[in-house]
Amino acid sequence: MKSYTLIFIFYLLFVFPVSGNERKTLPQFHFGGALRFNYNFSDWNRGHRDRGGDFGYDVFLLHPTASYKKLLLDADFRFYSTAFGGFMLKYGWIGYQFNPQNRIEVGLTRVPFGIQPSGAHNFFFQIAYYVGLEDDSDMGVKFVHTGEHWEYALAFFKNAEELLFSADAEVSDDRYGYDVAGRNKEINQLNGQVFYKWGENVIQKSGVSAEFGQLYNLDTRNNGTHFAFALHHELYWKGLSLKAQATTYALYPKNAPGEGRTLITMTAYGAPYLVAAKANIYSLSLGYKFPIHWGPFKSLQIYNDFGWLQKWNDNYKDSFQNVSGCLLTAGPVQTYIDYALGKNQAWLGPDWNGFGPGGGSDSWHARFNINIGYYF
Template sequence: MKKQLIALCVGAALSSPAIAQQEQSAATEQQIKQLLQQMEKLQQRVAELERQLDEEREIDTAVVAAETEQVQPATDDEQQVGAIPPRERINDNSALAARVEQLEADIEDAENAPIAIGGAVRSQFVWEDYNEGNKDRGGDFDFDIFRLDFRGTIGDVILSAQYRWFQYMEAVQHAWVGYNFNENWQGQAGITKVPFGNTPYNSNNYFFSSNFYVGLEDDHDAGLKFLYRDDQWDFDIAYFVNDEQGGVDGYVSNREDRYAYDPLGVRLAGEGIYDTPSLAVGESNSFAARVARKYSWNNEQSFEMGVSGQFGQMHDGTDDVGDRSAWALHGVYSIDRWTFMGQVSQYDYDMEMANEGIVVGAYAFYDTIPSKATLYTANVAYSLPVEIGPITNLTFYNDYSLMTDKRGGSEDTFMNVLGMAVSAGGLYTYFDLVTAKNQPFVGGSMVGDSDDTNTRFNINIGYYF
C-alpha cells in the first residue's frame, strides 16, 4: 500500500502539466484539475490511515488497562486462532505509524521537488499556396521542436530556464535566477523576458502577432529585471546589457540562431533583404518598463490596461552607432468565456548612417524590417470547455495585425489568423489559417513591397510534459 500511495504521489507531482501558452509553456485547466483530484484522494487515504491508527491505539490502551486489572492467564477463547496478542498489536501500530510518517515525508518531498523538469515535443503540417512544390505534394509534415524546461527553488533562489532544439538550429529561450524579496517584489537576473505590451503574449495563435517579428513580443535579453505584483497593479522595470547572445561580439557561431528576433545589423544599399549584413550591430545598454492597471468586478469579468516603453543604444563592436526606442498602449478585456485584446505600438531606430532598414535575425535566417513603423493588433478569443474523448477545451480565435507608416514608404504588412486551439491531456494543438501580405513565414518580409496576399494552413501538434 505504501508503495502504491507513494507512486501515486510522485506520479502526480512529477507529471506537471504544460502551461497553456503559445507553444505552451504549459498547463491545461483539466490537467491541473486532475492533479488536484489525485492529491485530494491521497490526502483522504492518509486521513483514513491516521483514523485507523487512532482506533488501534484506543484498543491497545483498553487492552493494557484490562491486563493491569486482571493479571490472569488468557482463556481458550482469548487465544483463538487469528487473535493478535496486545504486544504484537502495539508493534503493528508502531509500524503503521512509521509507514504513515514516511508516507507524509514522501508526499512533502514529491510536492516540493527542488527543480521540476518539463518540456514539449512538437511537429506540424504545413500547406502554402505560395510554394508550388508544397502545393503539388498536398502539404508537408515535419518535426518542429524538442524543448526542456527547468523551474523550481533551492534555498529561496528561483530557477527558470528553457532550451530548444529544432531541425536546423538550437537556442536558449530564457535562463534566469530570481529571488522573492516579499510577497509583491521579485528580482530576476539572466536571460529574462523584456517587459513590453500585452503579456504573456499579444496573440492567441501559433504565429504570434507581427510584433514578434520586429522584436516586440516574447523577446528575451540578458540583464536585470524587477517585478511588482498586487491585485491592482503590475509594474516591471529592467536593464539589459545586451541581447541573449552577448551582443554584437558575442561568442556564438551563428548570430541568427535564436528564438526571438533582435536587431543584428544595418541593411546598406545594394544588399538583399535576406543577406548576411555587412555592418553588424547589436543592442546595448537598454532600459524597459511596463505598468498595467488591473480591474476585476467578479470571477467572470476583468480588464487590464497599460503602457510600455523601452530605449537603448546600438553598438557596432567599437562605437555607438545609433539609438532605438519603442512604446506601446495595450489592453485586455475578459468576460465569461470571451477575451478581447488590443495594442498599438511604435518603434524607431535612429542610426548615424544611411540605410535601407534594420537587419533582424531568428530561426537560422536574416530578414529586414523598416527602421521605423507603427503596429496595430486586435484579437478576439472564445474558450469552450468540452468533453469529447480526451479533449477538454476548444479555444476559437481571430488575431489581426497591421504594420503601417513604414519609413521608406513600402507597402503595409498585415496578417490575419483564424484558428482553433485544442486541449487534450498533454496535447495542445493549433489549427491556423493564415492570410497575410509582406509577413515573414507567410511568403514575405516586413520590409517587402508586394501587393500579393498569401495563405498558409498550419497544424502544430505539441505534447507538453
C-alpha cells in the same frame, strides 16, 4: 564509471529519504517540456501545391524550474531543426523572491514590453513578434511586482543573447526572439511597464510599456539609439478574451557612410531579414474558449488575430497578418489549427524582406498550419 557516479549523485539529491526538517532545505525541482510536430501548406510554395504540404518535426523543448528557499531558477531550452537555428535558449534566469509580490530576475529574461506573454492566441503570435517587440528575452536584470491591482516591471538589459564574444562578431542567427543583427547590436536597454487590472466577473487589464536603448555599430564603433512605446488593453469575461495594442517604434543606427538608415537587419531561427526602421503597429485579437466532449478533447478555443505594421516611410509597403483558427486541448496534447493570411509578411508569403521595403508580390498569401504537441 562516470555514469555510475552521476546516478549516485542524483539518487542522493532526489531519491534518498531524509527527515522532514532536512527535506525542507532541499531544492524543489520540476522538469517539464514538450514534443511538437507541424503540418504546413503554403499557397506560394510550388512544392506544397504538388505534394499537398509537408508534415514534419517542429521542436523538442525542456523547461526546468527550481527553487531553494527564496532563490529561483526558470529556463526554456529548445531544439529545432538545423535549418531553423538548432539548439537555442528561449530564456533562462536566476531569481530571488523577496515576498509573494516582488522578485528579481537575472540572466536571459523576458523583455517587459506589450501584452504578456503574447498579444495573440494563435501559433504564429502577433505581428509585433517579428520585429522584436513580443516574447523576446535579453541579457540583463529585471524587477517584477505583482499586486492585486497593480503590476509593474523595470529592467536593464546589457545586450541581446550574446553567443559570439569576439570584438567584431555579429549577432548569431540562432535565437528564439527577434533581435537587431547584421552590423548593429542592441546594448544598454531600459524597459518599464505598468499594468492596472480590475473587475471580478469581467476582468480588465490596461497598461503602458516603454523601451529605450542604444545600437552599437561594428563598423563606425558609434552608438545609435532606438525606442518603442505601447498602449495595451485586455478583457476577459467567462471564455471570452480580447487583446488590443497600439505600438510605435524607431531605430536610429549610426551606420557607415553610404549605408542607408531606413532599414535594419533582424534575425531569429537562423534566418535574418530586413525590417523597416520606423513603424507603428496595431493589433486586435479576439478569442472564445468553451468546454467540449469530443472523445479525448476537453476544450476548444476559437480566435481571430489581426495585426498591421504601418511603416513611416511612404515608399515602403505596409505589412499585415490575420490568423483565424482554434486550439484543441486533450489532456497534455495541444493542437493549433490555423489559417494564416499575410501581406508583405516574411513567414506568410514569398517576400522574405516584406517587413522591410515590402515585396514584389504586394498581395495576400495563405498558409494552412496544424501544430500538435505533447506537453509534460
